[in-house]
Amino acid sequence: MSESVYIVGIDMLKFGRHPDKSPxxxxxxxxLGALDEAGVTIQDIQxxxxxxNYTTMIGQKVLQxxxxxxxxIINLVNACATGATTIREGWTGIRAGEYDTVLCVGVEQMTGxxxxxxxxxxxxxxxGLLGSASMPAVFGEAGMExxxxxxxxxxxxxxxxxxxxxxxxxxxKAFLQKETPLEMVMESEVIAxxxxxxxxxVNVDGAxxxxxxSERKVRERGLMGQAIRIRASSVSSSPWQERDPVMADxxxxxxxxxxxxxxxxxxxxxxxxxxxxxDCFAPAELQHYExxxxxxxxxxxxxxxxxxxxxxxxxxxxxxxxxxxxxxxxAATGIANLYELAxxxxxxxxxxxxxxxxxxxxxxxxxxxxxxxxxxxKA
Amino acid sequence: MTETLPKAAFPFIKIDAAGRPxxxxxxCRVCNATFADSGRVACSRCGARADMLESFEPGxxxxxxxxxxxxxxxxxxxxPFISAIVDLDGGPTLKGTLRAKNFDPAEIxxxxxxxxxxxxxxxxxxxxxxxxxxxxxxxx
Numbered sequence: 001m002s003e004s005v006y007i008v009g010i011d012m013l014k015f016g017r018h019p020d021k022s023p024x025x026x027x028x029x030x031x032l033g034a035l036d037e038a039g040v041t042i043q044d045i046q047x048x049x050x051x052x053n054y055t056t057m058i059g060q061k062v063l064q065x066x067x068x069x070x071x072x073i074i075n076l077v078n079a080c081a082t083g084a085t086t087i088r089e090g091w092t093g094i095r096a097g098e099y100d101t102v103l104c105v106g107v108e109q110m111t112g113x114x115x116x117x118x119x120x121x122x123x124x125x126x127x128g129l130l131g132s133a134s135m136p137a138v139f140g141e142a143g144m145e146x147x148x149x150x151x152x153x154x155x156x157x158x159x160x161x162x163x164x165x166x167x168x169x170x171x172x173k174a175f176l177q178k179e180t181p182l183e184m185v186m187e188s189e190v191i192a193x194x195x196x197x198x199x200x201x202v203n204v205d206g207a208x209x210x211x212x213x214s215e216r217k218v219r220e221r222g223l224m225g226q227a228i229r230i231r232a233s234s235v236s237s238s239p240w241q242e243r244d245p246v247m248a249d250x251x252x253x254x255x256x257x258x259x260x261x262x263x264x265x266x267x268x269x270x271x272x273x274x275x276x277x278x279d280c281f282a283p284a285e286l287q288h289y290e291x292x293x294x295x296x297x298x299x300x301x302x303x304x305x306x307x308x309x310x311x312x313x314x315x316x317x318x319x320x321x322x323x324x325x326x327x328x329x330x331a332a333t334g335i336a337n338l339y340e341l342a343x344x345x346x347x348x349x350x351x352x353x354x355x356x357x358x359x360x361x362x363x364x365x366x367x368x369x370x371x372x373x374x375x376x377x378k379a
Numbered sequence: 380m381t382e383t384l385p386k387a388a389f390p391f392i393k394i395d396a397a398g399r400p401x402x403x404x405x406x407c408r409v410c411n412a413t414f415a416d417s418g419r420v421a422c423s424r425c426g427a428r429a430d431m432l433e434s435f436e437p438g439x440x441x442x443x444x445x446x447x448x449x450x451x452x453x454x455x456x457x458x459p460f461i462s463a464i465v466d467l468d469g470g471p472t473l474k475g476t477l478r479a480k481n482f483d484p485a486e487i488x489x490x491x492x493x494x495x496x497x498x499x500x501x502x503x504x505x506x507x508x509x510x511x512x513x514x515x516x517x518x519x
Contacts, residue, residue: 114453115451115453122388122389123386123505123506123509123511124388124500124503124504124505124511125455125456125503126388126389127452127453127456128452128456128457128460128476128501129388129389129475129476129500129501129503129513129514130389130474130475130476131446131447131449131461131462131463131464131474131475131476132447132449132452132460132462134449134451134452134453136447136449136451137447137449137462138447140447140448140449140462141445141446141447141462141463141464142445143447144445144446144447144487144489145444145445145464145489147489148445148489148490154484189450189451190448190450190451191449191450191451192447192448192449192450192451192462193447193448193450193484193487194447194484195447240412240423240424242412242470242472243444243464243466243472246415246464246471246472246473246474247444247445247464247472247474
């Protein structure tokens with residue numbers, strides 16, 4: 001089947017602390033938001049693709065809130081790429097001709113969790129022996145690799161946080177909405193050099209959901225006016241590299257995913273109007289400028305420092321505030337990125353609107369490792 | 380009372396009958412990929428099966444490829460410490476803790492020469508009370 005698949009309804013929670021709600025309730029709220037926007041009910045949904053890293057059977061828990069219709073539910077886990085992977089699976093199900101209307105939902109409740117990463121792998125704890133498995137340390141190492149290759153400085157990394165926190169002051173759904181000047185970022189507590197506290201995304205509660213529809217169904221229901229065309233959907237896993245997985249490689253996997261996406265869409269980075277990429281930690285954003293082919297090798301620092309990736313620049317990156325400001329509820333992030341793109345493509349992003357946005361790219365990376373890239377276009 | 384020998388903390392360390400530790404790794408005879416591992420099922424680069432993977436003793440000298448100075452740790456893990464990725468001469472790459480003099484960025488310059496040493500695994504024991512030997516990196 002060669003017809004396109006569309007997003008016709010999409011919603012995300014304001015990320016933050018929701019200790020009084022269960023994961024099923026969080027997912028249910030955004031599912032209803034997406035269904036209502038699409039003008040469909042749970043009875044119209046033919047399959048559910050749901051994801052959570054810390055809650056099992058999340059799809060069932062959501063439908064136990066909003067309607068146990070007995071349809072296929074696939075629960076999946078792909079680390080931080082979980083949400084985007086539910087979209088990929090929903091897309092694939094519609095493209096296979098099995099369904100014309102599906103629900104994708106990602107939920108994570110993380111309040112109270114400390115730093116992620118350290119795993120007891122074997123008879124004794126390995127933290128401090130196998131270096132550190134904490135996410136800040138893993139991304140600190142990746143940042144230092146980038147610094148050695150391209151000459152990025154500690155201040156360059158910190159500037160990513162300055163930019164994204166500034167963007168978030170215009171995003172009412174971001175957890176953090178506070179300016180963080182460069183000195184404040186650089187002088188905040190070092191978690192794992194070169195990463196300071198304000199250069200880390202925060203573990204928060206969140207959920208996001210989308211209704212996907214086949215082209216035929218979109219036309220039948222008269223929804224083309226609000227529909228967002230999925231021009232590309234790709235997921236990759238970490239290919240063999242000399243140091244991976246001893247040193248997690250977020251670069252190769254991203255390049256695999258994005259090159260597939262550009263080929264699928266018949267587009268290049270020159271066609272993009274905005275990008276939401278995986279800035280789980282500030283140095284990662286610089287790495288992904290090159291990885292996503294937004295600029296040439298070695299041009300990432302300039303891409304940031306000359307304002308290209310700021311709102312108002314030629315190719316704004318993370319105008320939502322990114323993971324650094326919105327927070328990073330693991331399974332919700334991949335759909336929340338698409339929510340941001342959809343807002344801009346529909347002209348509804350308010351103070352942070354990227355003028356004339358027609359095509360956007362969203363990217364996530366899940367350690368272990370998976371990467372997902374979606375390219376969206378206003379229908 | 381006889382003392383039992385300490386155990387190797389990781390699959391790339393082995394302890395001989397006299398309690399002496401050494402590094403051990405695997406190399407694929409088909410494609411030359413190296414792995415900080417023992418008992419692999421197959422080569423993850425070319426797919427060659429275990430019978431084509433040979434065990435070898437890596438060099439103990441290497442180059443610091445990347446590192447991070449960890450200042451916020453987990454309960455029971457003292458900070459700061461340096462988490463380091465080291466390319467051993469001839470392969471493979473190991474991750475471990477660099478025991479440098481200081482904890483500042485000057486200690487984690489890319490390309491710095493380091494060596495592997497062995498030591499008790501920070502006093503950690505398993506449920507049976509066994510002690511372990513781990514690897515550490517030190518400046519060359």
